[in-house]
Amino acid sequence: MRIVVTNCNTTQEMTEEIVRGARAAADPGTAVTGLTPIWGPESAEGWLDSHLSAAAVIDLLRTYDGPPYDAVVMAGFGEHGREGVRELVDVPVVDITEAAAHLACLLGRRYGVVTTLERSCGQIEDSLELAGVGRNCAAVVGTGLSVLDMGDAARTEAAFLTAAERACRAGAEVLVLGCAGMTGLQRVVGEKLGLPVVDGVGAAVKLAESLVTLGLTTSRAGSFAKPVPKRRVWGRPGDRGGERG
Amino acid sequence: MRIVVTNCNTTQEMTEEIVRGARAAADPGTAVTGLTPIWGPESAEGWLDSHLSAAAVIDLLRTYDGPPYDAVVMAGFGEHGREGVRELVDVPVVDITEAAAHLACLLGRRYGVVTTLERSCGQIEDSLELAGVGRNCAAVVGTGLSVLDMGDAARTEAAFLTAAERACRAGAEVLVLGCAGMTGLQRVVGEKLGLPVVDGVGAAVKLAESLVTLGLTTSRAGSFAKPVPKRRVWGRPGDRGGERG
Amino acid sequence: MRIVVTNCNTTQEMTEEIVRGARAAADPGTAVTGLTPIWGPESAEGWLDSHLSAAAVIDLLRTYDGPPYDAVVMAGFGEHGREGVRELVDVPVVDITEAAAHLACLLGRRYGVVTTLERSCGQIEDSLELAGVGRNCAAVVGTGLSVLDMGDAARTEAAFLTAAERACRAGAEVLVLGCAGMTGLQRVVGEKLGLPVVDGVGAAVKLAESLVTLGLTTSRAGSFAKPVPKRRVWGRPGDRGGERG
Amino acid sequence: MRIVVTNCNTTQEMTEEIVRGARAAADPGTAVTGLTPIWGPESAEGWLDSHLSAAAVIDLLRTYDGPPYDAVVMAGFGEHGREGVRELVDVPVVDITEAAAHLACLLGRRYGVVTTLERSCGQIEDSLELAGVGRNCAAVVGTGLSVLDMGDAARTEAAFLTAAERACRAGAEVLVLGCAGMTGLQRVVGEKLGLPVVDGVGAAVKLAESLVTLGLTTSRAGSFAKPVPKRRVWGRPGDRGGERG
Amino acid sequence: MRIVVTNCNTTQEMTEEIVRGARAAADPGTAVTGLTPIWGPESAEGWLDSHLSAAAVIDLLRTYDGPPYDAVVMAGFGEHGREGVRELVDVPVVDITEAAAHLACLLGRRYGVVTTLERSCGQIEDSLELAGVGRNCAAVVGTGLSVLDMGDAARTEAAFLTAAERACRAGAEVLVLGCAGMTGLQRVVGEKLGLPVVDGVGAAVKLAESLVTLGLTTSRAGSFAKPVPKRRVWGRPGDRGGERG
Amino acid sequence: MRIVVTNCNTTQEMTEEIVRGARAAADPGTAVTGLTPIWGPESAEGWLDSHLSAAAVIDLLRTYDGPPYDAVVMAGFGEHGREGVRELVDVPVVDITEAAAHLACLLGRRYGVVTTLERSCGQIEDSLELAGVGRNCAAVVGTGLSVLDMGDAARTEAAFLTAAERACRAGAEVLVLGCAGMTGLQRVVGEKLGLPVVDGVGAAVKLAESLVTLGLTTSRAGSFAKPVPKRRVWGRPGDRGGERG
Structure with missing residues (x-):
């Protein structure tokens, strides 16, 4: 099967890293394709970035014209957009936030999340709550590191261990x-x-594979009906360059 | 004072109607300016539209270059984006969804929401829940009418009364x-x-005026810190036309 | 418009202070009248005081014979009585506890309350919960100061800052x-x-003005129907003096 | 042991009926004394009555000068005041609302309450929630009968059976x-x-006896500390007659 | 009346101690009979023990052939089985976990539980939640002592006081x-x-006596209907000795 | 990898049916072994059966001496025991109740469960709640059919469709x-x-495979520590035959 993994930001290197992680978890028979939005934030930290990212990722999938795929994994921890993508595509959609929580619930009575900046904690809590898996979350804790700081492995590890405590x-x-x-x-x-x-x-890849194998996809009854055909414009007409801060 | 009211969709007529409602509620000394996104959906119904709308409205305010304003009212019932706008601007931001619920809580022990399509009900419930006012919401009920059906006043009224029951x-x-x-x-x-x-x-206009008068604006501590400067691209470079359905 | 502000206790000086705060927040066109109960506790701290206060404030409004008013603001943080007053009067009723929380929800993802004695914290939590705005309350913290200690501004400020942390x-x-x-x-x-x-x-004054301007008042359907006519005696017949605890 | 049972209203006949019920449930060694407030509403229906009743019942116990007692049972279903009474007296206090729910939880996975007027349902829900026993309450249903209609046994029974369904x-x-x-x-x-x-x-009598036998009484730590000595006036000075609604 | 008190483990000495506690709380007219499972764990600590204990206690009552009894008290704090026993017997069943919480709710606004090993805390929280009395539980805290360490009174007391803080x-x-x-x-x-x-x-004995006196027993409607007759085997056929972990 | 699937009852035919379902979902490289308890109920319906089943299934795994396995799937919808099994074995444990809910959460905003007898609904609700996935469960509905009625496919299907509505x-x-x-x-x-x-x-098989592939197993920190070595007796010594209802 083929799974497309969407990065939530425009940083190609991060897509590559995510794809490496996804492939390490995927079944041998699963092809993983990473997709990077051509617009949006270079990293998603906070609500403004998250809202921008959501639209950009939906647009990415809307305009995708590669080979058909069987599932979408959305790789943006705590980022918006999964419900919109569920409306858009006909295959199962798994967001890494909810995926990690679903598996964590199977491994202990309470789980905790260790993330980047403190400002992201609230967004993650909201995302878990709406996904239906917030009850057994004991805490969401920040490390104080930004997404782009993740490159320094030793520092990330040390900060992670402190926050984990x-x-x-x-x-x-x-x-x-x-x-x-x-x-x-x-x-x-x-x-x-x-x-x-x-x-x-990894969790999202396994859940996506599971849904595909079981022949399950998003319900069209109620919340995630197909979007109604209408006029939609995807981004600032003529915008070429983006902004810096 | 000046309040800008952002429509969540690109339909100018709806902005005008919203502005009429806003002005009817506003103090004599309040100037109301309606803003229509130049991209996004022509009406927001469902999550995909809502995610697109959120980014477009944030972009609208980001690129706004009119006279200064004292508060933002976001006119998209149940739509995403309020948290991102709170990060972006330095003035108070009030979303009509939460605003209506805040006032409704003062008027009875339980309130109900009557909305357009059934598919929007879940989104509204989520929006109320995260705004902290979901507890006393007894029900969110659809009328089966789309946003653009609202034009037919008699039909809307009849559908409203049925759903209200x-x-x-x-x-x-x-x-x-x-x-x-x-x-x-x-x-x-x-x-x-x-x-x-x-x-x-009307509720959001009064709450926005209230916050301005009291000298209150969004906290920068924690969730709604200023967005970190970084590269962000707002929409599909070169997109000119949008899509139909 | 005219707003009456009811103090929850019999201390006239506190009514005056509250009225000053109310006037500072009110629109120029709003007349604020402070009302002091002629019976009840001299300050409300704890449930017994709160229950006594509730009855005294209802009685105060029941027997009020001044000029007509457009809204009631109840100035007793965490005190009982708002539902009874809603039954009694035909105009909107806003309690300062809920009012502060409603506005606070618009300004950040979580709010906290800093109050007087620790013993009042539970009462405030209950009041917020029933008002439908408890979800986003992160903490209610006491300063250890009694209501009547509030006079010492420097001490109050210092205690507030410690509790705020x-x-x-x-x-x-x-x-x-x-x-x-x-x-x-x-x-x-x-x-x-x-x-x-x-x-x-201040919050309650603005919310009361908002409701009046919008032509909204308490629902008579369900919870807050008019009290049924019946025999009611308001206080110990012949009691002249009160007690000293 | 001696238990005093406080009626929530001024109707002596209802006190007598309640005392009959209390005695039927009490141990042979328990003396039951009924107390009727000398002020307050003649029946408690709705929040205004409930707030008035709370103050009157506290005053009743504050001025009680009969033989010492070991526990208080507060007989007003859904009425306010239990927390204030807990502050006032040194013996255990059991409210019939919570008492019934505590026992009901032991008898089935979910319980329901059948009450008088619909307007009382919300008050009862709030009372159960704050008492900590709301979770397993499936419904609070009104019969449409007022408190004083309870005299007609056949009608009450029929209405009860319908609401029970x-x-x-x-x-x-x-x-x-x-x-x-x-x-x-x-x-x-x-x-x-x-x-x-x-x-x-009956439930409250048994719970009160249980607490007395076990040597347990209300905690003074935190919420239910003794009321601070201060000036309090219990009711309208010189009021002699009460009002007719 | 006769109450049978079931120990949750096979340790006869603990049954005796429990019976002493039960008798100290019981009315003079109440006969207390202690029952010790003939299979199960020698002490119940953790879920595995709890599940084993639940089956053993149900079997104990199923095969009981002593004099008739009026109520069952299940003495295993946080242990499973109460619902199964409610299906089995026709008399009221009170578990000591829920019993303590029910009475504690009457004595303060929030209660805490001090227990043995940290590993038991989660189980107790779950038990309280499902019993419908979790809301007002502020904390469940472990002392680090095992059930069988309870023999050392001084050490237990010291550990209790530390955890209580x-x-x-x-x-x-x-x-x-x-x-x-x-x-x-x-x-x-x-x-x-x-x-x-x-x-x-003690709490469970008083609640059991209360239910018996009031003529109340478990509802057969819904959850706790009589077990359907079917083939059931109660334990490993021929097992004679048990295991040492 | 090898997954053992435990039936919750002693009916060998049901184990076979479950194994067929498990194999249909499993990866080609996954060996599925069905295990039938040698004691316990012939079908699990209600709490008594569930408690008996929990102990029997734990005993089944405790005494298992077949080839090593990589994960356990517990096939008893709404039945007890998963936490005890998590303590016992060193490999991941997935209960079919939680598994189905975890996947269902990924496919729609709210899910519903259609089960056998009405009496099982409460047990299932409790199981979902404690597993941390109760929030998005809209309803648990019974078909009125017993477990052993499931054999009649047409009747089951019809009853399912009615309950599904x-x-x-x-x-x-x-x-x-x-x-x-x-x-x-x-x-x-x-x-x-x-x-x-x-x-x-099927859901549980896929989740178990996912956990194994990701190298994840139950946390030993806190709730699911290894059972402490002690004397435990697994069932009525010498019991040979079981009982009939």
């Missing part, structure tokens, strides 16, 4: 990597902490 | 007009039902 | 002055904390 | 008599419905 | 002994803490 | 087969209803 004191028995850019960290921090650590990208 | 049976003691396009209907249906009916546009 | 650590991004006697403090502590601080008296 | 359809497996004036009805409707029916008066 | 900091105004083996401790720690401390065994 | 009216957009004995029905009812229908057995 706070999550554990709040009752977490399982941890979730709260940023697609942390993918790959799960093993080393899991060993140091003696706890299962769930990476959302 | 369902909301009342669920415990609503106060009703909320669940679409910016219903603005103006509150008096007539209120009289027929013998119930207070809250229009979100 | 606890609320912020619990996630509050906006603060609420949890006592009518704190009115006036919002600006100075807001500046020191770099956070919006909402005063319930 | 609605509660059962909502999931109730156990029923609660939602008015002190229904005491005595539990056996006959229980048999007709084939369900356990809990009377709050 | 944590519960109080979380808002508890009343404490609950979170293990049947702590029965008897309530008076001494209550005095040291200046707080009411509820023992579940 | 009730779930949809309550807001379900996705359905879950609420009994392991319904496995196989998902395709036909899904087509008739035009909705995704999730079978818990």
